[in-house]
Amino acid sequence: MEIKITFPDGEGKTYKAGITPREIAEGIGPRLAREALAAQIDGRFIDLDTPITEDATIQLLTFDSLKGRDIFRHSSSHIMAQAVLRLFPGAQLAIGPAIEDGFYYDIDFPKPISPEDLPRIEEEMEKIVKENLNFKREELSREEAIQLFEKQGNKYKVELVRELPEGDKISIYKQGEFFDLCRGPHIPSTKYLKAFKLTGLAGAYWRGDERREMLTRIYGASFTDAKELKKHLTLIEEAKKRDHRKLGKELDLFSFHQEGPGFPFFHPKGTILFQELIEFCRKELAKRGYMEIKTPIILNEELWHRSGHWDHYRENMYFTKIDERDYAVKPMNCPGGLLIYKSRIHSYREFPLKVAEFGLVHRHEKSGVLHGLFRVRNFTQDDAHVFCLPEQLEEEIQKLVELILDFYKVFGFEDILIEISTRPESSIGSDEMWEKATSALKHTLEKMKIDFKLNPGAGAFYGPKIDFHIRDCLKRTWQCATIQVDFSMPERFDLNYIGRDGLEHRPVMIHRAIFGSLERFLGILIEHYAGNFPLWLAPVQAAILPIGENHAQWANEIKATLDEAGLRTEIDLAQEKINRKIRNAEIMKIPYMLIIGDREVETRTASIRRHGSGDMGNKSIPEIISFMKKEIEEKKISS
């Protein structure tokens, strides 16, 4: 019998039924035959040696495709698991998926292993690769599978099999003496694994549940080509150099101390960055009709009962006593802002009423989650609350989305992940309110043709939200901006406005932050720019470097003039060679260096050097001020 196989380009060809993807690849060319890892048949993924029995469209998957990589890395994790079982016979395998750039396997070891064991596992993997073992698929019934894994003494696999749908065929993959529960497909043989490295060891809960067993997770990276692996590892090394915790120390921006874990200390230079961000934000908000308020950090506990925080957020709050009464340190700014709203009567004519606050909030985070400026216990939100009429809601959401994207463009962020988070278990308000709020968010993004991911159950306790996530240097993503629609707080606080009809009505409230947390955003910026801040943000914008003592006077004059012009400068009067001074300024990533020697004193100029690019020749002081100011004005992003 013959079957028709259609290729991705639309071309078709007839083959004998039972032909395998491998044979098809061989027919096309030696290179494809060599590189093909698995195949996609009518949307289903199969092994290279699975016979095809009916008409189908085929796509041969190589490492160049996303799915091909996934399969390759998933197979890598099987090979690692095999190595682990050879070396640690009592180990129980849990799950081992592919991830970006690599794979991991969660394993329950009889005795804990240490990073020193990784090279041994790698060696064993090398052996398995050399053994050139074929991945073989076998199908069995649920009962057989359960028996098999019970016999092996693997409670995790037994649990997984039990949860697979009744009646489904269960597949396992074997290579050599090793077998594992797996949907597949896999690469044909272990020899395909040309380049890999085990990159890390960490704990991970079984099924991601902190109440369950803690397993050992081994991370690895794998590629078809040693050069690619090397490139990947180098990239990670490079990325680590821009870690904001490292740069924060090197550039003298901020520090952390045992005396206050998770509470950042901003040094003078870090404070400049912080203030510049606020300044930028204030100017932009002023253009858009925002007002700014300031509310207290500590407020009576009763307020937090009223807001719902006591019931839904207490775990994250700090409490204190004043004059025998109970108070709480604010974890959010909204309740305080609502007291201001309620301090007078409001008219619909004021709407949308936009009230911003750079509010310092404190949240009790579990000790293990603290992470530089990305995850702290006190941070400053660029918060705002927009009070509006229900019919204004979507328009206001849209304006906020635009505002956020505009802001991010200024900093050069392109790769932003957007999520909508829906009602969590612990929450307040009626289903109807949640439904209305969530659909307003969804509808707005859809209208704007913005892609988003759904994150069910991850909303704030008072309302659903759109979150904007930005990646750090190691590709971990961090939530920054947020837009949250809230029908509940206005009700709880009995907020009113007088409508056109002269009667009291309930406003809708949007909570939003653009940076999210100034601390986190600053951390992201440090990594994004690798410490080479655009001129407008740079803590020191120009270093003035006199060559010798004779040049100090002109250098000081220049400094005074630049300072007067509002530029941030430093002067290096040390008894040092000019090369040393330049090196120091380069290391501190100061955008401009003004070198002052005999020539400059004589011509009343400075020799300009741009950080990272070099000598720009001589310029007069007014010229320097004017081009620097222009660069600041434009918020130019340094290349």
Place this chain on the structure above:
RNA sequence: GCUGGUGUAGCUCAAUGGUAGAGCAGCCGCCUUGUAAGCGGCUGGUUAUGGGUUCGAUUCCCUUCACCAGCUCCA
């Protein structure tokens, strides 16, 4: 919070069951300097913390704290 790891001078890192050393930084001198490290000297540490083992602990063991990786949780 959990699992594992780490903690030595301001920073980066050595060393040892017999009470610690380098480079950089800092300070003091010399050099008088032209686009990424001039030279010499000096200072600096109850080896995170508390306890235990030992004749002796910075080293071995335990506690606490902090940090790192990941998990869980979240801006």
